[in-house]
Amino acid sequence: MIQPIDPPSATPPPAPTEAERAELRRQGILLTSLEELYNWGRSHSVWPLQFGLACCAIEMIAASMARFDIARFGSEVFRPSPRQADLLIVSGTVTKKMTPQVVRLWNQMPEPKYCIAMGACAISGGPFKQGYNVLKGIDRFIPVDIYIPGCPPRPEALLHGLMQLQEKIRGQKISGPEAPRHLRSDRPCDYPVPDFGEHDLVPPQNPDVWHPPAPSLPAGA
């Protein structure tokens, strides 16, 4: 009895498991993919924009100095131009008057770019949330990747946030529906710059990025 030969299938061979990779590494063979190589290179050269807003910027500066040494993570190159930067660290209170400038800088950074909201003010307005002139969170206009709570967060917290961002970059897909926006042609990369109007920013938020939370009614109302 003759077994019929299987027709050649289009499915690729299964990817080597982690144990097989470890065994290959012991033999001196490194396996990688374009995706891993790309993400590895990018995650270790995240260049921040040289951009400080308030007291959190002091902690950011401290993180870049010798004691905390952000250079260990490849991010010591604070670029003075958004054209060369990968990361926008919104370090401090964003007033409504400053918001158009922040959003314009974010727009002028080339993709792939990431945003860290550092401190309570950049996340939600923080202690100045009730103020008439403070933006209640930069995520109303910019897609924020990492939130770092604190008032201000210590340099270690910023380094932790940077490590979390590196984790995120390493997990990004290079193609397919889960790819980040900069690798997809159907996702726009424009973020409208708001106007500093007479009473508030016009528009007060970017509806593509942020929606106001639904009002929570008290129980029994």
Add this chain to the structure above:
Amino acid sequence: MNSHPYAFLALFAAVAVAFPVALLLVARMWFRFFQPPKPGAVKNDIYECGVAPTGDSWIQFKAHYYLYAILFLIFDVEVLFLFPFATVFTGLPVGAMLAMLVFILLLAEGLVWAWRRGHLEWK
């Protein structure tokens, strides 16, 4: 191999051209196959620290500082040549002495010109 002693310069030049061209080609292929370019009006705008730009980025600077450059040249270059001139002053042949005097005269003429135009006055 008995090649020209400067043949390695041709090799250097070839590598110096091929390396950046290869990198640019890889970047081009990356954009072609993976990352679609997405230019935008704000993105391509002039960078002025986040503020909305006014006017053109190609502006003319005032060229007033060329006078200071010229005066600096007169004094600085003169000193540069006068020091070696002074050390061998007594042992110079006539030709070298004449050449040096012509050089000093040329620079002195420039100084006289700047003086008469009033460029030495502190404004």
